[in-house]
Amino acid sequence: MSDQSTNSVAFVRTEEVPASAPPSTATGPVKWIKDNLFASVGNSILTIVSLLVIYKVLAGTLPWMLNGIWNSNSLAECREILQGETGACFAVLSERWNQLIFGFKYPADLYWRPSIACVLFFFAAAPVLFFKLPRKMLIITGLFPFIAYYLIWGGSIFTPILALAGVVAGYLVYARFVTGSFATGFFGGIAAAFAVWIIGGYILPDVEITEGAMRSVPSRDLGGFMLNMMLGVTCVSLSLPIGIALALGRQSSMPLIKYVCVVFIEFIRGVPLITLLFVASVMLSYFFPPEATVDLFLRVVIMITIFSSAYIAEVIRGGLAALPKGQYEAGDSLGLDYSQAMRLIILPQALKISIPGIVNVSVGLFKDTTLVSVISMFDLVGMIRGPILASTDWNGVYWELWLAASVLFFIVCYGISQYSQWLERQLATGHR
Template identity: 65%
Template structure:
């Protein structure tokens, strides 16, 4: 009897996984029905969601979009349950742009918002051409010209002052260190700004839009202005405060500690009252400091104190070996922080920074307590104060909540994407 052996020449095709281990069934088992407790909670959640949808759907489906008052909505509904969305159709301009912003200039803040997306992209996303950073640099001055109006020479002079301050900072840092460079940069920027103020005033008709006073700013536009500017300014200021708190120089460290602890111990609404009443006394007698500028200063200082503590936690989380590695490479303090320490600390601090940014954006609604008609201020004041719309609450406040949710959810999703992009550790 001969021994016959056989070797297979082709691979056996893989068998499909069981139905419960693939596709939608697997996802349901792992996320919704992984145990008897989770199964009960899932069933209860689905039940309550269905009840809420059944109860709210007629309110949306029967909504009235045409009408000039609440009485028109009541007449159109004829006793049925429904929302009075006519208030949104009639007052959308006040909700978005405020009460007094010129209606023929709505395209200007809208264009500024549209330009924000491509101009901020080089900072937020990798892989874009570095030349696009020029758009990021130019955007604040273009947006100021579009929203506030006036001659284009004012933002041009501001841009020249910024560039002069930047190069003065670099030259001062080369010669005598960071502090002298910072002082030189500020002095250069102030000199150019003061000289440019007289120039732009003399040429007020050159490429000028209709000027809009800050007291006429309002609606969701004001919330976007305050949120964007304050978040952009508070991050670098928070980094400087965090580094100052860890400084070996007692005076700088003491100033940073006192500032951070004082600001974190005071409610934001108190600082807004200070911005409205007290802050003007800290400027020269003939200085007419804009209210929005004063509010921006206070909100920026408030959020910078919280961001400083978040970044300080990121710095403390780094192992000591990172600092020693920077010393072994012969790097000075600024080089070590810029190239080694801060990139790692900021990556660790992303969730905390985003949390502060989201809270800051929502806190911009507090400016309504100092008579600034932002989105909430416009709703609580002129819109609901009108006799035509007395008793309409859910529609306008729901619209405000939707706007804030879209912006805050977008910030949150971007932060999660950024964390995934910066995840350099290897996990099995």
Template identity: 70%
Template sequence: MSDTHAQTVAFVRQEMLPEQPPPASEQGVIKWMRQNLFDGWLNTLLTVLSLYFIYKIVAGAWPWFANGIWTTSSLAECRELLEGGVGACFSVLTERWNQLLFGFKYPPDQYWRPTLAFVLLLIAMAPVLFSKKFPRQMFIFTGLFPFIAFWLIWGGSLLTPLVALLGFVAGYVAFKKFEYQSFAMGMIAGLLATVIVWWLGGFITGAAPGFMALEAVPSRDLGGFMLNIILGTVCVSLSLPIGILLALGRQSDMIIIKWICVVFIEFIRGVPLITLLFVANVVLAYFLPPGTNFDLVLRVIIMITMFSSAYIAEVIRGGLAALPRGQYEAADSLGLDYAQSTRLIIMPQALKISIPGIVNVAVGLFKDTVLVSVISMFDLVGMIRGPILASTEWNGVYWELWGFAVLLFFVVCYGISQYSQWLERELATDHR
């Protein structure tokens, strides 16, 4: 073979063949169905049975939804229009939506106030839940939101929430000023500054009760799903920091603080929530001076917060126990004191471990807010069981009302659950 022919014949391919698409059974929807629905004869059988039951449920329930009535003013009119057929009477939702959402005593011309407070709640929560996606300046509005929401929902003079805000600001400034001496000294100074500002502010609010005042709405007039949102949001927000303090107190080396936290946690966890609500509604009044007006919603918030904080404390204690001893030793080797090591090293890791348990307590707490209906508070369930079903127009409507309540609670609880799973994935730095 000549040299020229040897140079023109190649035994190694110099160009890559173009990529070929995978088979149709190994991509897209078909691949997903093979892996998740028809992977073996047992999964195929379960899939077919599941589809059969889903079909039976949808086929049976669809006429009830499709033939639903939305425009009548009573159950009797619904039945007349249905003429003995199958169909839902959704008219109760269009007729009583305002009572289901806001209660039957909240002034109808003031519905814009709790609606605006709910929209502002979503804005205030955004930088807390998605801190990496929002500027840090938005945390200022998050801190102001509780005072704005109180003014919007309850009304009255704007000076009341302003004085409360100034009290917290003064307490924080005093705490930071004395924190370098000791953490306990900072806490005492902060509490004293807050109490003094609130005491002085009482004279100011009394002198100008009409400053930018909205129509006052007493707590007894709050109701509907709005009341469930208020109780759930406030109690979850308060129970988390209190639960952290209880968990740290239970692990403290100071015997008195440790046993106070232990007794509190074990007592609260051993008592049903409904008994605490009865205590808030009835028994607590016997321990107050005669003529004292202690707001019922505030009493309920205190009891529910105590209940949930005890459970959150145990969840966080489990997260603290799961941390290896080396984390504590690393904090000591850096020369950090107890407050610094807990805030910067220990607690962030413990909270990360405790996310599923904390979310579980939060979801359970939000659902347990319906228990306030047993102490004559007209939340969503109280409105359904009381004024709506007791009326002659809608006596006998059950599935539509309870289905609406289920839908509202499911949307909120499912949203909380999905956020917690997203947060776990975002914080899973050790698996990346």
């Protein structure tokens, strides 16, 4: 009996059997493919059809791209090198890259100026886009527009200094009176800025360009993708605060302000952007004094900003309408006035809700900057359709140029989209 007990105890395990690995069909890539691509008969058919389409597209484009020619002086020379084989003539990008980026009139020896402005833009945008960075970096953000103007356009240094002085004076007046009344501080700041600009314009003489000064470049010499970036960044930056003001004005209890904002928003949203660009090119100069020569770039910025601000206003109005009434009552219960409640309670929540819509308008606006080519501004599309394709050396090159333009716009728009998704995750926009 004891021997049997001893033998039975010897077969009792003192530790658990280690878990076996799951079958290959229940985990890893095989499971993902099964669940996402072949989960049903319909999904399997769609997957097979999609793979066939991808194969056909890649089979036709990859040999064309991989057999491309990057070094030649003309399309005819590209065809001689290919000797009848299929291949792209990417040499047009190698030879005309400077015109695609900077336009064909911007001086080649001054390319370093917009290049430095582009690098400074990332430093200036960083503290605004990534709020965890030191707030002291906002000094770069505030100075960037004036530095960029002087780098790109050149001319007298007193012009950006005078503009900066007007902005500083306006901010000081606004900060002094905004605690008593928002309207007093806002309009007082605008009046102070214009006063400095007008007085400075009379006091400071026109400084002629002398030796050692920054060479002046007129706006008509701007072009290429640089022009698209300048229009996109400037118009988006200006349209956001204007759109906020229009959205608040549309919800105002004052009938005059409300109806003016409603008429403005509905009229602008009902007019195509290309119509406004023709107005900027032909008619807008008639609204300024006869002796004033308003730059075409400034007129285009005004019209595109007006157009995009109307759409952003409707996006923000949707965010304001999505907030429950209790949020507005919370400001009243705390004893906050209208400007304080909007600045501290309402707008932060409404802007978080409106992030996807604002990004959508911004991406659409950046792509719509290509419409300036219809008013003889040689942006990236204008350069392709005009000087490059009109030249005898590259007449007939289409796919290579449009592919390069698509890649440039895709990089910028995809970057904006990814940043917006990151910002939504950081701000927990999902209302859990």
